[in-house]
Amino acid sequence: MAEDRRDRYLVTPAQLQDMMEGGNPPSILAMQSVNPYTGRVSERARRVPGAVDAEVYTEFAGPASREGGHRPLPDINALQACARRWGLQHGQTVIVYDDDRNMTAARAWWVLRWAGLADVRVLDGGLPAWQAAGMPVAHVPGLPTPSTITLSPGHMPELDAAAAEHLARAGVLLDARIRPNFIGGPVAANQAPRGHIPGARSAPAHDNLTDPGPFTDNATLREMYRALGADGTRQVGVYCGAGMSAAVTVLALAAIGIEAAMYVGSWSAWVGEPGRSVTIGADPG
Numbered sequence: 262m263a264e265d266r267r268d269r270y271l272v273t274p275a276q277l278q279d280m281m282e283g284g285n286p287p288s289i290l291a292m293q294s295v296n297p298y299t300g301r302v303s304e305r306a307r308r309v310p311g312a313v314d315a316e317v318y319t320e321f322a323g324p325a326s327r328e329g330g331h332r333p334l335p336d337i338n339a340l341q342a343c344a345r346r347w348g349l350q351h352g353q354t355v356i357v358y359d360d361d362r363n364m365t366a367a368r369a370w371w372v373l374r375w376a377g378l379a380d381v382r383v384l385d386g387g388l389p390a391w392q393a394a395g396m397p398v399a400h401v402p403g404l405p406t407p408s409t410i411t412l413s414p415g416h417m418p419e420l421d422a423a424a425a426e427h428l429a430r431a432g433v434l435l436d437a438r439i440r441p442n443f444i445g446g447p448v449a450a451n452q453a454p455r456g457h458i459p460g461a462r463s464a465p466a467h468d469n470l471t472d473p474g475p476f477t478d479n480a481t482l483r484e485m486y487r488a489l490g491a492d493g494t495r496q497v498g499v500y501c502g503a504g505m506s507a508a509v510t511v512l513a514l515a516a517i518g519i520e521a522a523m524y525v526g527s528w529s530a531w532v533g534e535p536g537r538s539v540t541i542g543a544d545p546g
Contacts, residue, residue, distance in 0.1 A: 265479050267516040270370070271385040274394035277356060281311070288349050288405065291388075292317045292359035292366045304360040309384070309391055311403040312358075313347050317365040321372045322504075330530030331503035334414070340376055341412040348405025349378065358384035358391070362474045364466070367508040371523065375417040383512060386475035393473070418522035420498045422531055425524040429460030429545070432496035435489060435521070437466040437510045438528065442502065445541040453532045456539040458500065459546045462489050466506035469513040476513060483517045493519050500524035500531075 272280070280287050291312040294303045305314075315321070320343045322332035349355055355378055359366040366383050373381045384391065392398065420428065428434045436443050436457050443463040445456030457463070468485065471477050491497045497519060501507035504525040514521045524530075531537050540546030 266518050267479055270382055270512055270515050271476060272356060272382045273385055274391045274396050277384055278396055280354065285353065287354035287356045288347065289313065289356045290315045290347060290369060292357060292369055294318050294365050304388055306400060307388065307398040308402060309358065309388070310397055310399040313405050314402045315343070315347065315369065317369055321369050327533040328530065330526035330533065332505060334372065334375065334525055337376065337412055337414045340372070341410065344410050344412055345408050348408050349410050350408050351378070351410060355381045356384055357381065358387045360388040362470055363387055364506060364509060367512045368505050370512060371417060371508040376412040376414060377416045386473065389474050418520065420522045420524040422526070422534060422537065425458060425498055425500060428496060428498040429458055432498065433490040434458060434461045435464040435491065435497065435499045435510060436461040437464055437499055437501040437506045439465050444543050445539065454539045456541045458531060459538050459540045462545050464489055464510060466501065466509040469509055476516065479517050482513055486514065486519065491519055497521040498524060500527040503527050503529045
């Protein structure tokens with residue numbers, strides 16, 4: 262059975278408060294964004310005290326391309342410049358959070374780990390959980406001391422299209438999008454196909470979460486993924502639409518001790534390459 266590792270990746274409001282009052286307080290990043298699907302602006306009026314603002318869709322992703330998909334990884338030098346501005350340092354814990362059920366904070370967690378930061382954790386439940394716990398809030402962003410941190414890429418397992426295609430047959434490839442997108446069907450003219458990578462299994466990222474927002478308990482996560490074949494005995498990969506919600510699933514799997522590789526380009530890169538197969542329907546195919 263895989264080992265519980267929840268505390269290595271997720272932190273409760275009470276745990277974060279204790280860390281902030283300790284001798285080596287963490288750096289805290291508040292993920293700010295405009296949801297590209299709904300236009301919703303994230304919460305900017307209230308923050309965890311000392312949190313520094315970061316823009317998730319611009320600073321944790323690079324420009325869209327056919328090969329890389331809608332949200333490829335950022336240029337490492339650009340990310341390093343941001344990390345220095347945020348005051349991040351090796352050897353210090355970094356906490357990331359958002360106000361949207363960690364759907365964007367998980368991407369920041371993954372990218373910072375990919376760039377070589379060893380101890381990055383997500384505030385479980387984000388800002389709503391912090392406020393529900395009665396913790397103090399600030400109304401202005403923190404003012405960090407700039408650092409000289411050096412980042413390097415490649416510290417998290419990744420998949421490209423060929424590896425994702427292979428893993429769908431030889432291991433377990435999880436599709437973290439909502440089920441209607443996995444099932445697919447007709448689309449308007451000039452729109453990208455809907456459906457899934459042949460052999461992938463539907464595992465919507467929101468299934469990892471409770472209704473209030475925090476991740477569900479590890480026993481439930483373990484049973485959910487066991488039923489999908491991700492029980493620690495086979496290689497696991499995850500993709501979504503453009504590498505955002507897949508990071509939520511990678512995080513949930515990490516919490517129960519299962520390492521998963523992420524196809525960063527995800528569906529947007531898969532369908533951007535002519536000739537890639539698309540399966541329609543609820544079955545893996």
